Amino acid sequence: DAKTTQPTSMDCAEGRAANLPCNHSTISGNEYVYWYRQIHSQGPQYIIHGLKNNETNEMASLIITEDRKSSTLILPHATLRDTAVYYCIVRAYNDMRFGAGTRLTVKP
Amino acid sequence: NAGVTQTPKFQVLKTGQSMTLQCAQDMNHNSMYWYRQDPGMGLRLIYYSASEGTTDKGEVPNGYNVSRLNKREFSLRLESAAPSQTSVYFCASSEADSREDEQFFGPGTRLTVL
Numbered sequence: 001d002a003k004t005t006q007p008t009s010m011d012c013a014e015g016r017a018a019n020l021p022c023n024h025s026t027i028s029g030n031e032y033v034y035w036y037r038q039i040h041s042q043g044p045q046y047i048i049h050g051l052k053n054n055e056t057n058e059m060a061s062l063i064i065t066e067d068r069k070s071s072t073l074i075l076p077h078a079t080l081r082d083t084a085v086y087y088c089i090v091r092a093y094n095d096m097r098f099g100a101g102t103r104l105t106v107k108p
Numbered sequence: 109n110a111g112v113t114q115t116p117k118f119q120v121l122k123t124g125q126s127m128t129l130q131c132a133q134d135m136n137h138n139s140m141y142w143y144r145q146d147p148g149m150g151l152r153l154i155y156y157s158a159s160e161g162t163t164d165k166g167e168v169p170n171g172y173n174v175s176r177l178n179k180r181e182f183s184l185r186l187e188s189a190a191p192s193q194t195s196v197y198f199c200a201s202s203e204a205d206s207r208e209d210e211q212f213f214g215p216g217t218r219l220t221v222l
Binding site: 030031032034041042043044045046049087091092096097098099100101 | 112143145148149150151152153167196198200207208210211212213214215216218
């Protein structure tokens with residue numbers, strides 16, 4: 001039973017911001033929101049995670065709504081190399097369950 | 109610093125054969141994990157080891173066994189391979205088995221069972 005809902009696919013123009021939404025309406029107070037991506041068939045790559053507050057690192061920003069029922073991953077300046085499947089995961093301890101993710105295609 | 113390494117990269121087995129997938133990490137992490145990924149789907153947890161000397165079942169443990177050989181190494185064994193076990197297998201590690209610690213993944217082993 002998936003804890004998150006993501007669009008199946010999205011397109012983004014190169015150089016523009018990519019905004020990937022995720023719904024997690026049943027999230028518990030102690031569960032973190034994680035984002036990973038998978039390029040081709042490589043191992044998943046960690047992007048960012050957060051609990052309540054917005055987070056930013058060198059790769060992306062994570063915006064979590066005040067009620068924590070949804071979040072958005074922002075890639076500020078998408079490049080062709082950001083084409084991948086992006087997974088939003090709600091996590092408690094070892095229970096990191098990957099859904100089908102969003103296939104982001106960055107176009108020239 | 110190689111991170112998480114997995115061997116072999118590819119393997120073809122016949123139904124009923126056995127094999128062991130190897131995983132090692134050089135980040136001094138305490139926790140290690142085995143996942144499988146079927147075509148077009150997300151990853152599913154098979155087994156994990158929260159710390160050296162402990163192992164626990166994940167979401168899809170049937171048909172598999174694991175061994176935490178030492179802090180660095182975590183192996184996955186298929187005793188009698190079945191076509192339903194055709195998948196890509198990923199090993200991961202994290203500093204602790206905590207929701208605050210990200211997992212680092214290896215490159216995967218692509219297994220086909222005929």
